[in-house]
Amino acid sequence: MKLYVASSFGGNADYSTVHLSGRHDLGEDSLTIYKNQLGHPQVVKASPEVHEYSRNAIAARKTFGETAAIVAYGHKLRATEGRSGGLNRGTPGWEKVWDSSAARNGITVEEARVLLEKNRHLKFRTADDHAILGIRLHPDGTMEQKWLSSLEPVFHV
Known part of the structure; x- marks a missing residue:
């Protein structure tokens, strides 16, 4: 699904399918x-999967900013299957994502x-460090997104 059809290069695109997100706060x-x-x-009416994907993209934009939302929920990247280059082209584990620098x-x-393609993972943090988008x-070339939130302990002893 391509949520962002605008191009920074100013070109026009003719997509056979476009998804529009309704105002989720209004149902x-x-x-x-x-x-x-x-x-x-x-x-x-969009499928439930498309509706949920668009809700997640909008929530990511509100929480982590425009760049994080476009990178995480925009166009998929190039496939690496069958390509060489000596870099690890497998899917990294989530621990590697969480342990990396934001x-x-x-x-x-x-x-x-570019960083996502090179490292196969990327992490964004909120300004207050209370949530991470991995x-x-x-x-x-498909991307998988996961959120960690409430990085602070719930109970302080």
Whole structure:
């Protein structure tokens, strides 16, 4: 699913399917717009998976910022299956993601995507360090996202 269709390069794109997120706080549904066999647009209620994905993307944007949301929930990256180069191209474990350094403040989408492709994982933190968004990259180019929140102990003894 491509939530962000705008391009930093100013180009136009013609997607056969586009998903629009409804206002979740108002209980609105997400919509899917696609072209039928005659090329005419059709609008239907989005699947539950698309609706949940868009909710997660919007929550990531509110919590971690625009760059984190675009990197985590935007276009998938290049597949690495069958490519060489000596780098580890498997999917890293979540412990490796959590133990890594967080992306620096002010990182651009392009810089973050390069880091994600190179390291196969990336981590974003909230400004108050109370939540982490981890992203790991699979060999087929798809991304998996996971959140850790409430990094502070719940009870102080």
